[in-house]
Amino acid sequence: MKVLLIDDDPSSLQALERYLRDPFGHEVLTAANCSEGLAVFETQDISIVLSDIRMQGMSGLEMLSRIKASDRGCDTDVVLMTGFGDLNSCIAALRAEASDYLLKPISIKELDDVLKRIARRRQIRSAATRTAAEGTEESRSSGAKIEDGGSVFRDILPGQLVGFYSAPMRNIQQVCSKLHNQRDVPVLIEGETGTGKEVIARLIHGGDQEHRPFVPVNCSAIAPSLFESELFGYAEGAFTGAKRSGAIGRIEQAQGGTLFLDEIGEMPLDMQPKLLRVIQERELRRVGSDRIVQLDLRIICATNRSLLTLSKEGAFRSDLYYRLNTGYIHVPPLRDRLRDIFPLARLFLSQANARYGKQFSAITREAVHLLEEYPWPGNVRELKSQIDCMVLKHDGRHLTAGHLGLTVERENDLGQHDRIVLELPEEGHPLEDMQATIARTVLKRIDGNITKAARSLDVARATLNRMAGLRKSGD
CATH class of the missing domain: 1.10.8.60 (Helicase, Ruva Protein; domain 3)
Structure with a gap:
């Protein structure tokens, strides 16, 4: 494979280049910054990009977004390296569709593991693409x-039997693999009904922890008056009708495993600070009991609503939202x-x-x-x-x-009477500028929805991104 290595530290660049070339036999190209690296990427058939995140000028994250917006972005694996090993930087990289990340100083074993994972995923992607291509021809x-x-x-x-074929879903798969090893990090999964949020939750939970309990709770199906006892359990005699022996709640049932709170946006407001305490303190008290129960579990929440919007409207506590948002995953609708x-x-x-x-x-x-x-x-x-x-x-x-038996309403996303007017001066008008004007106008009229804009113009999303992008200085 052809590997592009980008780092502003000459000693690190030289050491990594030697390691990638000698044991693995990769063809290695190097660059001292992201701008130089992008120039190499545009002229070479690069399979893997390894880049530092924090450098002078363009950052690794900005370069990553440009690579993924290009025509070859889906076929290029990008690994970001950083000496600032906080989880937020790692998750930001993965959300931007990085294939993986490495913490400096680079461990040769970790680098080896990352390259093996990427090689395996490329084989899987290739197999999936062949299957789809063969199927299309068969059809x-x-x-x-x-x-x-x-x-x-x-x-x-x-x-x-679940497949991840599109770039957004492969990105989600990578985020899940990282969150799997961070049991203390709460996860919030947002997406429309039917997008597979519980499947994503089970993917985070699974792997070497598949044998541990996975306890799903539908928050919209529990009466508000029963919510606390259902989640936290209760002690003997805690209320009229309580079992003599008491009962453990759904949270305790998930000890050692994962608690999956579906439709978290429906949780009563008075319960939300209690859940926040569970997340922060990793402990609870059953209803009617003073005994503290220490907790060892992962908490994953899902919703088909925007918790940020609900928090602004006062329907969801903002402190709980920001705590859950540490590990955030948005599952795009199937139409996108x-x-x-x-x-x-x-x-x-x-x-x-x-x-x-x-x-x-x-x-x-x-x-x-x-x-x-x-x-x-x-x-x-x-x-x-x-x-x-x-x-x-x-x-x-x-x-x-x-x-x-499906019916598709064929409506123009711009509206029947919308027109785009271009003024063409006598001295001429560059085609690239005309394309940019059209693309930006369409995006503005349909609220920046790239998918709808691309469909309206009958172009690929990557093509639309290029059309709407700013021209480089000096072009």
Whole structure:
């Protein structure tokens, strides 16, 4: 692989270059700062970028965002290195779609482990891409049998058939792997209904801790009057109707494992400071008891609402929100990650075939287009339900658009009467400036939604980013 190494410390740069080149045989290119590194990236076919975060001029995080916005961003793994090893810097790097991070001084063993993980993930991505490409060709020709693809999915999430294909979902996968080793860090997962928030929570919990308890609690399903006793448990005689022996609550049931609080935005306000104390002090008292119970558990919360908005409205405590926000994950809706739709549809089709004894072997091109155009308000859950329903109701070998029964409202996101007016001076107008004007105008009219803007202009998101970007000085 071709590796680009960026560091403003000459001794560190030389040592890492020697290590990467000699034992591994990588082709190593070097740069002393991020601007120089970007210039190398734009002219070379780079597989992995290893860069310091904090340097004079452009930071590693800014360079990372530019790489990921480029056409080759999805195929390039970026590892950021820092001597400032706080968790916030690491999470910021991972949120910006870094593949991994390393703390200085660099441990050769850790570097070796990171490179092995990246190599394995690149193999998985390559396998997933081949599976999707083969499936698309099969669908177009209405041909060969759908493969299960189980090794690809299970390698990503052991024990569960879940695929991560798009860049945002692969980024989430990396954040989860880091949070898995930080049991004391509370996690907040936000996303629309049906995006798979509990799957993400189980991914954080799983791995070498799969055998430990995972206790899900739906906060919207508990009556406010029962909330405290349900979560904290109660002592003997704590209230009328209490069991003689008392009872442990859901929090204690998760000892040694993970407490998953779904729909945390529905938690009563008077309960929120008590949960905050549990997170901060790692202890609780059962209702009606003075005995302190020490806690050893991970707390993951999920919501389909914006807790920041709720906190500004006074419906959610801001101190609890900021504490939960330490480990934050946003799961994008399925309509914003089109690359996931077809592979997931193939997976669900294969599962439904096995469940109902059917033999659907291909998805037609028209059906694929319909799946990708439909907005999926119910997200992954709706996609799975739709495929299940189709397989249950119909027989045959080809899944067609008619089988799906989906209706797509084809509305222009800009509105029927919106127009963009360009003034063209007689002395000429650079095409790049015209493209930038169009892109920025469209983004402004639809509130900066890149996905909708790209769809309106019929271009890729990366192309839209380039169109809307500022021209470099001197161009």
